[in-house]
Amino acid sequence: MEAVRVGLLGLGTVGSGTVNVLTRNRDEIARRAGRAIEVTRAAARSLDKPRACDVSGIELTDDAMQVATSPDIDVVVELIGGTAQARELVMAAIDHGKHVVTANKALIALHGNEVFEHARVKGVSVAFESAVAGGIPIIKALREGLAGNQIEWLAGIINGTGNYILTEMQAAGRDYADVLAEAQALGYAEADPTFDVEGIDAAHKLTILASIAFGHPLQFDKVFTEGISRLTIDDLHYAADLGYSIKHLGIARRGADGIEMRVHPTLVPERRLIANVDGVLNAVLVQGDAVGPTLYSGAGAGAEPTASAVVADLVDVVRMLHGDPVHRVPYLAFQPDALSDLPVVRMEEVETAYYLRMLVEDRPGVLADISTILAREGISIEAVVQREARGESHVHLVMLIHRVKEGRMNAALAGIEALPAIEGSVMRIRVESLGTD
Amino acid sequence: MEAVRVGLLGLGTVGSGTVNVLTRNRDEIARRAGRAIEVTRAAARSLDKPRACDVSGIELTDDAMQVATSPDIDVVVELIGGTAQARELVMAAIDHGKHVVTANKALIALHGNEVFEHARVKGVSVAFESAVAGGIPIIKALREGLAGNQIEWLAGIINGTGNYILTEMQAAGRDYADVLAEAQALGYAEADPTFDVEGIDAAHKLTILASIAFGHPLQFDKVFTEGISRLTIDDLHYAADLGYSIKHLGIARRGADGIEMRVHPTLVPERRLIANVDGVLNAVLVQGDAVGPTLYSGAGAGAEPTASAVVADLVDVVRMLHGDPVHRVPYLAFQPDALSDLPVVRMEEVETAYYLRMLVEDRPGVLADISTILAREGISIEAVVQREARGESHVHLVMLIHRVKEGRMNAALAGIEALPAIEGSVMRIRVESLGTD
Numbered sequence: 001m002e003a004v005r006v007g008l009l010g011l012g013t014v015g016s017g018t019v020n021v022l023t024r025n026r027d028e029i030a031r032r033a034g035r036a037i038e039v040t041r042a043a044a045r046s047l048d049k050p051r052a053c054d055v056s057g058i059e060l061t062d063d064a065m066q067v068a069t070s071p072d073i074d075v076v077v078e079l080i081g082g083t084a085q086a087r088e089l090v091m092a093a094i095d096h097g098k099h100v101v102t103a104n105k106a107l108i109a110l111h112g113n114e115v116f117e118h119a120r121v122k123g124v125s126v127a128f129e130s131a132v133a134g135g136i137p138i139i140k141a142l143r144e145g146l147a148g149n150q151i152e153w154l155a156g157i158i159n160g161t162g163n164y165i166l167t168e169m170q171a172a173g174r175d176y177a178d179v180l181a182e183a184q185a186l187g188y189a190e191a192d193p194t195f196d197v198e199g200i201d202a203a204h205k206l207t208i209l210a211s212i213a214f215g216h217p218l219q220f221d222k223v224f225t226e227g228i229s230r231l232t233i234d235d236l237h238y239a240a241d242l243g244y245s246i247k248h249l250g251i252a253r254r255g256a257d258g259i260e261m262r263v264h265p266t267l268v269p270e271r272r273l274i275a276n277v278d279g280v281l282n283a284v285l286v287q288g289d290a291v292g293p294t295l296y297s298g299a300g301a302g303a304e305p306t307a308s309a310v311v312a313d314l315v316d317v318v319r320m321l322h323g324d325p326v327h328r329v330p331y332l333a334f335q336p337d338a339l340s341d342l343p344v345v346r347m348e349e350v351e352t353a354y355y356l357r358m359l360v361e362d363r364p365g366v367l368a369d370i371s372t373i374l375a376r377e378g379i380s381i382e383a384v385v386q387r388e389a390r391g392e393s394h395v396h397l398v399m400l401i402h403r404v405k406e407g408r409m410n411a412a413l414a415g416i417e418a419l420p421a422i423e424g425s426v427m428r429i430r431v432e433s434l435g436t437d
Numbered sequence: 438m439e440a441v442r443v444g445l446l447g448l449g450t451v452g453s454g455t456v457n458v459l460t461r462n463r464d465e466i467a468r469r470a471g472r473a474i475e476v477t478r479a480a481a482r483s484l485d486k487p488r489a490c491d492v493s494g495i496e497l498t499d500d501a502m503q504v505a506t507s508p509d510i511d512v513v514v515e516l517i518g519g520t521a522q523a524r525e526l527v528m529a530a531i532d533h534g535k536h537v538v539t540a541n542k543a544l545i546a547l548h549g550n551e552v553f554e555h556a557r558v559k560g561v562s563v564a565f566e567s568a569v570a571g572g573i574p575i576i577k578a579l580r581e582g583l584a585g586n587q588i589e590w591l592a593g594i595i596n597g598t599g600n601y602i603l604t605e606m607q608a609a610g611r612d613y614a615d616v617l618a619e620a621q622a623l624g625y626a627e628a629d630p631t632f633d634v635e636g637i638d639a640a641h642k643l644t645i646l647a648s649i650a651f652g653h654p655l656q657f658d659k660v661f662t663e664g665i666s667r668l669t670i671d672d673l674h675y676a677a678d679l680g681y682s683i684k685h686l687g688i689a690r691r692g693a694d695g696i697e698m699r700v701h702p703t704l705v706p707e708r709r710l711i712a713n714v715d716g717v718l719n720a721v722l723v724q725g726d727a728v729g730p731t732l733y734s735g736a737g738a739g740a741e742p743t744a745s746a747v748v749a750d751l752v753d754v755v756r757m758l759h760g761d762p763v764h765r766v767p768y769l770a771f772q773p774d775a776l777s778d779l780p781v782v783r784m785e786e787v788e789t790a791y792y793l794r795m796l797v798e799d800r801p802g803v804l805a806d807i808s809t810i811l812a813r814e815g816i817s818i819e820a821v822v823q824r825e826a827r828g829e830s831h832v833h834l835v836m837l838i839h840r841v842k843e844g845r846m847n848a849a850l851a852g853i854e855a856l857p858a859i860e861g862s863v864m865r866i867r868v869e870s871l872g873t874d
Contacts (some may be wrong), residue, residue, distance in 0.1 A: 017727075021585050021586075021727045022585075024587075025585060025586065025587055025726070025727070028586075028587050028652075029584065029585060031652060031771045031772060031775035031777075032584045032652075032767070032770055032771055032772070032775075033584070034763070034767075034772050129582070134728075135725075135727070135728035135729065135731060136728075136731055137577075137578050137581070137582025137583065140577060140578070140581060140582045141574050141577070141582070141733075144574070144577060144749060144752070144753065145566070145574025145577045145578070145746075145749055146574065146745065146749065147466065147469045147470070147748065147749045147752040147753075148458050148459075148462060148744065148745045148746075148747070148748025148749050148751075148752065149458075149462065149465075149745055150461075150465050215469075273713060276710060276713060277710065288572075288745060289461070289462070289741075290454075290458045290462070290572070290741040290742065290744055290745040290748070291571075291572035291735060291736060291741065291742045291745035291746075292735065292736050292741075292742060293735060293736075294572060294573055294734065294736075295732070295734045295735065296731070296732070296733055297731065297732045298728060298729065298730060298731030298732065299728060299729050299730075299731075304726075304727040304728065304729075305728045307585065307727055308585045308586055308725060308727040308728035309582075309585075309728075310585070311584065311585025311727070312581060312582055312583065312584045314585075315581070315584040315585065316581065316584075319764055319765075319766065320764050323760060323761065323764040324760065326471070327756055327760040327764055328756075329756065330469070330471075334468045334469055335468060335469070335471050338467075338468035338469075340468075
């Protein structure tokens with residue numbers, strides 16, 4: 001049988017990785033897919049840039065639209081990133097009856113509903129395993145491997161840059177800014193790190209995971225997002241003293257009132273496996289009603305880990321290249337006409353436990369004042385620890401708070417921050433047990 | 438569309454779990470699969486036994502062959518276990534054009550080649566996700582999620598009973614026999630625990646994982662198998678002192694000379710995530726050339742975790758119920774005509790590092806004698822520790838040995854055990870770093 005012809009949009013890190021994996025493992029892949037898979041055309045912004053892959057045999061152009069719509073291409077792989085041009089190219093490729101594989105989490109999170117509807121009408125596949133958690137086959141696990149379950153919740157370390165920074169802060173006792181600068185020098189963080197450290201990238205990925213888990217349309221604008229840039233070494237150390245790691249998690253949960261979607265720093269009991277996933281690694285913990293908790297971990301980024309997922313998608317697509325679309329796995333796990341309209345819960349209505357850290361005057365009565373405000377909101381305290389704050393005349397008061405709705409905690413924090421004995425604002429970090437023991 | 442009609446063979450723990458999951462999550466499953474899935478017939482050995490599931494609406498019989506071949510059944514789910522009757526039923530179901538889902542690792546490991554060939558001829562699916570690592574979708578991850586990779590090796594905790602026993606021995610400092618008795622009382626271990634503790638069950642599962650990873654026919658008889666029944670608390674503690682956990686691993690590796698398949702207790706650096714997978718949990722660590730290491734963990738047994746995998750297989754099968762078999766994922770990941778004939782390496786030729794523990798007379802010259810024998814075989818020592826043996830006049834000599842072929846180690850051990858200063862036999866446990874740091 002003739003090789004399947006792939007048109008590649010983008011020849012950067014992941015594009016080159018994809019060419020390298022397809023070339024190196026050509027035989028192995030063909031033995032699995034039943035057909036060889038070949039990149040025959042590729043589009044790159046600059047044609048005379050040195051490449052990290054061998055492009056001989058590939059027809060290069062700087063006209064991405066030409067590749068996306070070329071009649072001699074079976075599958076288009078979109079690896080240019082961004083949303084404007086990528087959307088245009090992907091929609092055009094679908095228009096021309098091409099199957100699409102993309103690593104573009106922003107595109108799927110923001111425009112996925114529209115892309116999938118267009119693909120459904122045209123009867124083509126759109127695969128995006130590489131858009132979430134790099135090489136970890138988490139989309140496949142959630143969408144197919146756990147298809148018998150009602151997914152109750154999932155929690156993921158889905159941004160490697162953020163996890164690297166937290167791990168280094170914890171292990172080396174170094175400041176956020178210091179570690180970030182190093183991560184930038186090492187190429188783990190972008191010059192503008194906002195997408196990673198403020199949780200936007202994680203929110204894109206969480207949007208996708210939540211829809212696949214619960215069967216609702218993609219709703220990026222409803223994800224609550226808080227970054228890691230305010231975390232201090234003190235918080236990491238106090239958390240460790242209390243038996244917790246701090247991880248930047250994307251969390252989706254199905255509750256009685258609807259779906260929670262949130263990205264924020266989270267205290268996780270250090271006995272959990274996911275609390276020990278360090279450095280640039282990613283991991284996703286999924287709780288299904290039948291299977292219980294399952295964990296998936298591995299490289300969440302990088303040329304070949306991401307290419308691994310791109311090629312897995314290609315093999316899936318190739319297997320069904322001319323198959324009746326009815327046999328395909330639905331884009332968002334659930335049949336398009338069976339998506340639910342579960343509401344997304346406002347953050348004020350979300351219930352979690354909390355870690356609070358505040359700088360207070362070291363005198364009698366302060367704790368009583370704080371406790372009174374908490375009690376007024378019906379909030380109960382699990383633990384209180386007082387610590388010398390480094391180089392401060394005040395002390396750190398650290399509290400663990402039992403589960404309560406965010407709205408009540410917001411009200412209590414406003415009250416506490418108004419107390420004269422409190423210096424500055426209160427650091428509030430959510431706590432999730434991620435298990436039942 | 439009409440519901441897909443499932444015939445269930447076996448209404449024990451997993452069978453009841455499957456009925457319960459299919460009933461409870463009926464809507465959710467139909468929204469994913471595009472069709473409802475219903476158990477319409479079931480076979481049980483005894484018809485008036487109380488069930489752990491609601492069987493109203495299911496036609497019960499004690500004639501399993503009747504269910505397996507019934508004209509009004511679309512998919513047969515085999516959950517009776519064992520190999521003789523199960524093989525007969527599965528072959529008959531295939532004969533009658535039924536798709537088959539089975540949780541039977543022994544059946545697949547021992548008769549899979551024949552079963553798959555028959556199914557290929559008849560154009561039906563045989564799915565067996567639940568046969569390995571219970572609810573963890575490891576078959577799907579290996580077979581599809583990592584399809585772009587050359588798999589270099591995999592290592593799995595694939596027997597929950599064994600892992601429970603080792604975890605308890607380590608945590609509570611209790612003897613093997615003591616913990617085994619407790620595991621039997623709790624229902625984690627069978628009255629005859631041989632299959633679990635001697636590694637036969639793990640060898641069945643490893644046989645399947647290795648074939649899917651490397652694309653060779655199933656070869657259970659070539660798996661090297663060593664159980665955990667000889668391990669002592671001392672070994673667990675000495676290993677911990679050296680920075681290792683002892684796990685009962687199934688390991689498959691592709692080397693220059695062929696495939697290694699082995700099940701044995703293994704020292705694993707405790708910084709590895711898999712070294713921290715405790716209790717009855719399972720986990721599989723897979724090293725792919727593109728993706729690097731990925732880990733999958735979760736419940737490896739139990740009614741609903743296993744049912745979770747059975748139902749996932751059902752959804753896959755239902756999706757392709759009347760699809761052209763060319764669109765299906767091959768049984769063993771690789772197309773049947775593209776399976777390789779890679780040889781399996783004899784255990785004597787396998788290279789690993791080692792932990793040795795021996796009871797020796799506490800006098801000068803003993804270490805020199807041992808070192809001389811090791812040196813003669815070209816074996817180099819990484820570390821030596823001497824420990825007081827509990828209640829013994831001799832001392833424990835514990836050694837870590839650099840990587841060397843098993844044949845050489847066997848020769849050295851024969852020499853060492855012949856020394857007059859050595860009491861009894863040497864405990865030899867293989868050591869695997871399972872990583873590059």
